[in-house]
Amino acid sequence: MNNIRSTLAIVWRIAAPYFRSEDKWAGRALLAAVIATELAIVGITVLLNQWNSRFYNALQERNWDTFVSEIIYFSVLAAIYTIIAVYQLYLNQWLQIRWRQWMTRQYLGEWLHQANHYRMQLQGDAADNPDQRMTDDVKLFVERTLNIGVGLLSSAVTLASFVTILWGLSNAAPLHMFGTDFAIPGYLVWGALIYAVLGTVLTHLIGWPLVGIDFRQQRFEADFRFNLVRVRENSEQIALLRGEDAERERLLVRFGRVVENWLAIMSRTKKLTAFTASYSQASVIFPYILVAPAYFAQKIQLGGMMQTASAFSSVQGALSFFINVYRQLAEWQAVLNRLDGFEAGIAAASALATRNERIHVVEAAGDGAIDLKELTVRLPNGTPLVSADGFSLRKDERTLVTGPSGSGKSTLFRAIAGIWPFGAGSIAIPAKATLMMLPQRPYFPVGSLRGAVEYPGKEGTFTAGQIGSALDAVGLPGLATQLDEHAHWNRMLSLGEQQRLGLARALLHAPQYLFLDEATASLDEPSEAALYQLLREKLPATTIVSIGHRSTLDAFHQRNVVLTRDGDRFALQGGGGNSRP
Numbered sequence: 001m002n003n004i005r006s007t008l009a010i011v012w013r014i015a016a017p018y019f020r021s022e023d024k025w026a027g028r029a030l031l032a033a034v035i036a037t038e039l040a041i042v043g044i045t046v047l048l049n050q051w052n053s054r055f056y057n058a059l060q061e062r063n064w065d066t067f068v069s070e071i072i073y074f075s076v077l078a079a080i081y082t083i084i085a086v087y088q089l090y091l092n093q094w095l096q097i098r099w100r101q102w103m104t105r106q107y108l109g110e111w112l113h114q115a116n117h118y119r120m121q122l123q124g125d126a127a128d129n130p131d132q133r134m135t136d137d138v139k140l141f142v143e144r145t146l147n148i149g150v151g152l153l154s155s156a157v158t159l160a161s162f163v164t165i166l167w168g169l170s171n172a173a174p175l176h177m178f179g180t181d182f183a184i185p186g187y188l189v190w191g192a193l194i195y196a197v198l199g200t201v202l203t204h205l206i207g208w209p210l211v212g213i214d215f216r217q218q219r220f221e222a223d224f225r226f227n228l229v230r231v232r233e234n235s236e237q238i239a240l241l242r243g244e245d246a247e248r249e250r251l252l253v254r255f256g257r258v259v260e261n262w263l264a265i266m267s268r269t270k271k272l273t274a275f276t277a278s279y280s281q282a283s284v285i286f287p288y289i290l291v292a293p294a295y296f297a298q299k300i301q302l303g304g305m306m307q308t309a310s311a312f313s314s315v316q317g318a319l320s321f322f323i324n325v326y327r328q329l330a331e332w333q334a335v336l337n338r339l340d341g342f343e344a345g346i347a348a349a350s351a352l353a354t355r356n357e358r359i360h361v362v363e364a365a366g367d368g369a370i371d372l373k374e375l376t377v378r379l380p381n382g383t384p385l386v387s388a389d390g391f392s393l394r395k396d397e398r399t400l401v402t403g404p405s406g407s408g409k410s411t412l413f414r415a416i417a418g419i420w421p422f423g424a425g426s427i428a429i430p431a432k433a434t435l436m437m438l439p440q441r442p443y444f445p446v447g448s449l450r451g452a453v454e455y456p457g458k459e460g461t462f463t464a465g466q467i468g469s470a471l472d473a474v475g476l477p478g479l480a481t482q483l484d485e486h487a488h489w490n491r492m493l494s495l496g497e498q499q500r501l502g503l504a505r506a507l508l509h510a511p512q513y514l515f516l517d518e519a520t521a522s523l524d525e526p527s528e529a530a531l532y533q534l535l536r537e538k539l540p541a542t543t544i545v546s547i548g549h550r551s552t553l554d555a556f557h558q559r560n561v562v563l564t565r566d567g568d569r570f571a572l573q574g575g576g577g578n579s580r581p
């Protein structure tokens with residue numbers, strides 16, 4: 001019971017916001033229309049049930065006029081039913097896509113809000129595969145919630161309508177056995193109830209192992225797909241190392257798990273289908289067996305018997321709702337858990353950025369410097385990494401940060417960029433200052449070259465002339481003619497070329513602070529020297545802070561700051577600094 005309540009609470013939490021959103025009127029109207037058409041279908045089924053009695057009585061009495069008028073009545077009803085059924089599905093699909101669109105926008109907005117996506121990764125795998133959550137899971141959630149919800153409502157209304165009919169028919173056709181009438185009120189209803197409960201219990205007993213096996217199947221399939229994608233992404237390395245045989249072995253082992261589990265699904269599904277198929281066949285004759293004694297004792301007519309069979313099958317169908325959606329329910333539960341985890345992951349990532357104990361990035365007043373005060377940068381598990389107090393990155397001064405590998409240089413940059421929350425103290429950055437970080441492997445979205453260079457700006461922010469001369473300056477004049485070519489630039493270009501392209505991006509955006517994290521490490525030393533010279537000339541108003549291991553970088557910086565070990569952490573040394581011209 002508690003389980004059902006908590007599941008319903010999750011459904012409400014995930015589903016309700018759409019019906020309160022800016023799209024609420026369209027959503028509510030569509031939902032009302034879907035429910036109304038479903039109820040209309042139940043209404044028509046009731047009318048068809050009553051028609052059964054009149055039609056079969058007319059047949060039994062060989063009454064031609066009634067027969068003809070009942071055929072016309074049926075045809076009109078069937079036509080209305082068809083129109084409603086068509087629109088029921090159409091409106092249902094319309095609601096699905098609007099709802100899904102709203103949820104996807106919402107999730108994308110929250111996930112991409114101020115580095116939430118990055119902080120979620122830092123928190124481990126609490127909400128893995130956000131791509132799956134925003135594609136399959138949202139789609140399945142909307143589809144299943146609507147279908148299960150509407151199905152449940154329709155079953156309840158069908159049950160209420162037909163239980164009344166069946167109750168009345170039980171009185172009209174009393175249970176007649178061994179030559180006596182047994183006055184059991186509503187015995188047909190009890191018969192349907194016992195039949196359905198028995199069916200449900202047996203389905204559950206036979207089918208429940210499928211829930212776990214289905215869940216495992218999804219995991220094995222995802223694992224196989226993930227490993228195929230990794231091979232595709234690292235295909236060059238694998239080809240260079242001649243790793244194809246090893247990969248094939250590993251992939252076949254993973255696919256073997258898919259096959260093995262599938263065999264278990266087949267065996268269990270065979271048992272379940274054997275039961276559900278026999279059950280549904282038996283439900284065709286079961287009501288006839290129940291009312292046959294009354295019919296043969298001439299207590300009721302053929303019409304009454306046919307109407308009873310049809311009402312019985314409606315009641316039994318409504319009660320068997322659980323049997324029919326058994327596997328859907330299991331899948332729905334897994335989807336709910338995954339979306340719930342995803343929402344919790346986003347909330348936890350947002351909380352990390354606002355909790356009290358974090359690195360505070362604040363506005364600096366003074367002279368345009370970036371000031372680190374009582375700063376401790378920690379790892380996600382709380383281990384201290386770097387500390388700095390009273391340290392300034394002075395405006396217009398080119399600073400080189402060096403230190404042993406793993407000492408926390410890149411993490412310090414992340415903290416300055418405001419995406420690393422773990423730690424304490426403050427980083428004061430001048431108001432409205434523009435910062436740009438260039439890592440060793442710059443990121444370029446798949447698309448046009450123009451878009452790749454202008455990123456994160458919108459395409460069209462810069463003219464072809466501006467982009468062309470930036471590419472020219474960084475030593476990529478050949479690319480200036482390919483601005484509108486679409487490609488996966490991270491895969492197409494060598495690492496050195498990608499680094500040049502990253503610098504072209506910096507030239508175009510001309511940030512006030514440019515942080516280069518080994519951003520020229522793949523270039524030969526003369527090229528690196530030329531590019532630093534270029535930055536100095538083209539971006540005279542930009543304060544440059546670099547991380548690098550090469551001693552040749554010294555010449556392009558006025559100040560060298562070293563991360564040195566200080567007990568359990570590294571400390572930034574050089575508060576005053578030894579500035580050179």
Ligand SMILES: Nc1ncnc2c1ncn2[C@@H]1O[C@H](COP(=O)(O)OP(=O)(O)OP(=O)(O)O)[C@@H](O)[C@H]1O
Nearest residue numbers: 122379380385403404405406407408409410411412
């Ligand atoms: N997301 C993370 N979770 C746990 N540990 C991390 C995470 N990111 C970085 N670290 C750890 O923090 C330490 C510092 O990493 P960082 O990349 O800042 O070093 P670095 O000084 O830039 O190194 P290098 O000179 O090799 O680039 C490393 O020991 C690394 O393993």
